[in-house]
Amino acid sequence: MNSNIQNGKGSSKITLKKITSINLETILNLKVKPKQRTLVAPNAVSIAQAQFTRGAWYRAICLDKEPIGFVMLRDSTLKFKKINPKNPEIYLWRFMIDGRYQGKGYGKKALELVIHHAQSRSGIKEITLHHQPSKGNAGNFYKKLGFKHTGKIHLGELEMKLKLD
Numbered sequence: 510m511n512s513n514i515q516n517g518k519g520s521s522k523i524t525l526k527k528i529t530s531i532n533l534e535t536i537l538n539l540k541v542k543p544k545q546r547t548l549v550a551p552n553a554v555s556i557a558q559a560q561f562t563r564g565a566w567y568r569a570i571c572l573d574k575e576p577i578g579f580v581m582l583r584d585s586t587l588k589f590k591k592i593n594p595k596n597p598e599i600y601l602w603r604f605m606i607d608g609r610y611q612g613k614g615y616g617k618k619a620l621e622l623v624i625h626h627a628q629s630r631s632g633i634k635e636i637t638l639h640h641q642p643s644k645g646n647a648g649n650f651y652k653k654l655g656f657k658h659t660g661k662i663h664l665g666e667l668e669m670k671l672k673l674d
């Protein structure tokens with residue numbers, strides 16, 4: 510899964526890569542900007558939660574070979590090996606780009622890849638997420654990718670959905 514980015518040095522590629530013993534430490538060390546720390550859990554917490562959550566799907570967001578971010582979904586189609594759930598759902602649980610790499614279009618490219626991945630999952634018609642209402646929240650970032658607020662609030666967080674074709 511990859512997406513090209515043009516920059517002054519030529520073409521760089523954003524990819525979603527599996528987490529391995531080789532890239533794990535780099536991913537654990539990725540951090541959002543200090544003011545954003547209340548907006549998303551540390552990657553170590555997310556990766557630990559994934560071990561105890563059926564249907565968790567997580568990847569490193571890489572710029573060429575370098576991990577620069579992290580994404581985690583809950584995908585109900587992965588919960589059971591053989592039985593297809595009645596209402597398959599994809600929930601965007603975690604999404605972050607390290608502070609050093611923000612504002613360069615990488616988050617947008619990575620989210621496009623996540624959307625493409627969701628479109629490839631059988632029966633998935635939408636992606637749901639919740640974001641914090643506090644200053645600097647990612648709501649407008651998601652809006653640029655087509656997500657819309659539903660008006661629902663879940664545990665103090667605003668719900669957004671993206672309808673898939």
Ligand SMILES: CC(C)(COP(=O)(O)OP(=O)(O)OC[C@H]1O[C@@H](n2cnc3c(N)ncnc32)[C@H](O)[C@@H]1OP(=O)(O)O)[C@@H](O)C(=O)NCCC(=O)NCCS
Pocket residue numbers: 541542545548549603604605606607610611612613614615616617618639640641645646647648649650653
């Ligand atoms: C939100 C986040 C993933 C965006 O990543 P990024 O790589 O900086 O985003 P991009 O550079 O690809 O930005 C794409 C567009 O969204 C806009 N944008 C980015 N972050 C934004 C924010 N927090 N609020 C509003 N707009 C934002 C950019 O200005 C850009 O607009 P343009 O296409 O008109 O130029 C990143 O800021 C981040 O990790 N934030 C902290 C963690 C977080 O809030 N995660 C979401 C939890 S729900």
